[in-house]
Amino acid sequence: MDRCRRSAPARALTQSQLGSLVAVDDNHLPYICIDAAGTAGYQLDDIDAFIVPLPDKIYYPASAVDRQSTLLHQKLGTMMNLPASGDLIRRFYVTTLSALRRFARERASQLGDVLVGAIMRLRTSQFIWVVEYSSCEQWNKGQVAARAFLDATASPYDPTPMWLVHDENTAIFFDRGSSVNAANLVDLKRPSGTPLGRMEQNLRPIVPLV
Amino acid sequence: MDDELTTFLASHGAVAVDPAWLQGLVEDMSSTVVPAIVAEIQERENLAAELRYAPVRRAIQAD
Numbered sequence: 001m002d003r004c005r006r007s008a009p010a011r012a013l014t015q016s017q018l019g020s021l022v023a024v025d026d027n028h029l030p031y032i033c034i035d036a037a038g039t040a041g042y043q044l045d046d047i048d049a050f051i052v053p054l055p056d057k058i059y060y061p062a063s064a065v066d067r068q069s070t071l072l073h074q075k076l077g078t079m080m081n082l083p084a085s086g087d088l089i090r091r092f093y094v095t096t097l098s099a100l101r102r103f104a105r106e107r108a109s110q111l112g113d114v115l116v117g118a119i120m121r122l123r124t125s126q127f128i129w130v131v132e133y134s135s136c137e138q139w140n141k142g143q144v145a146a147r148a149f150l151d152a153t154a155s156p157y158d159p160t161p162m163w164l165v166h167d168e169n170t171a172i173f174f175d176r177g178s179s180v181n182a183a184n185l186v187d188l189k190r191p192s193g194t195p196l197g198r199m200e201q202n203l204r205p206i207v208p209l210v
Numbered sequence: 211m212d213d214e215l216t217t218f219l220a221s222h223g224a225v226a227v228d229p230a231w232l233q234g235l236v237e238d239m240s241s242t243v244v245p246a247i248v249a250e251i252q253e254r255e256n257l258a259a260e261l262r263y264a265p266v267r268r269a270i271q272a273d
Contacts, residue, residue, distance in 0.1 A: 064247040071243050075235050114222050121215040156247045159239035172227055173219060181232050184216075186224040 013066070014091040017139065018044060058094065058127050058152045060161055065092045065150060068161065069131040072148060079185075080167040083135035083145055092131045094152055095202040097124050103199050110197060112190035115171060122173075124163050127152035132198060143195040151176065168196055 020035035021044065032040050034047070052062070069090055076082055083089075104111055104119040111119075129150035138145055146167035154161035160181065162174045168190060175182040 061251065063250055067243050067246055068239070071238060075238065079231065117218055118215060121218050123215070156251060157244055159236050159244055173215070173224070181236050183227040183232055184219050184224040185227050186219050186222055189222070
């Protein structure tokens with residue numbers, strides 16, 4: 001991915017930071033590199049949409065995460081330390097609970113005992129949407145300001161599909177098992193001056209058949 | 211929230227989130243985000259149904 005582009009629109013998605021995509025194109029087998037300059041004959045801007053097959057149990061669509069995470073950023077402004085709208089990059093992806101726990105174990109010293117302990121005790125669905133909020137500066141350093149974990153099996157009618165939202169200092173745990181809206185705020189007591197790193201790999205890499 | 215997590219959070223000084231903030235979040239999500247999401251899903255389902263029953267056209271390459 002490119003360095004953060006200054007012309008990124010307010011509350012930009014990470015797709016605005018793409019430099020190129022490797023695509024399988026029947027007319028240019030086996031692979032083609034599609035960039036913004038159009039060296040492949042067409043360019044990134046020519047792609048309007050693409051289809052991503054998701055596992056059966058994911059009922060909360062990506063477009064819902066897009067809308068939900070935008071309003072959540074606005075609402076969290078009074079509760080957490082988040083980048084301003086004009087300097088915000090949002091990245092969202094689906095992952096599994098086991099991948100999230102593996103990430104937490106590997107980054108235990110960075111995340112701190114409270115957050116790691118809570119993630120290990122969190123009883124979520126198998127699939128989780130993760131939203132990462134970064135400023136341009138943090139994006140370039142591979143860091144995030146805050147993360148939200150959403151229930152990928154939630155109904156699109158659910159107004160609060162979040163399991164957990166956290167920034168560098170605090171976390172909010174939403175009680176999804178309760179019939180009334182309830183949430184708990186906890187001080188993460190993380191090591192001071194330690195930034196939150198981006199979760200680079202959300203799914204297990206495909207192992208090629210030999 | 212399951213008991214093990216609740217106990218763990220309580221042992222680390224967790225406190226209930228301001229009910230007014232939480233209520234505001236739920237109301238804003240319910241009044242703006244959820245209707246937009248549902249409308250978008252309906253729109254896509256309508257498009258999918260339209261495409262499913264539309265006559266298939268295949269591009270014929272002119273030599």
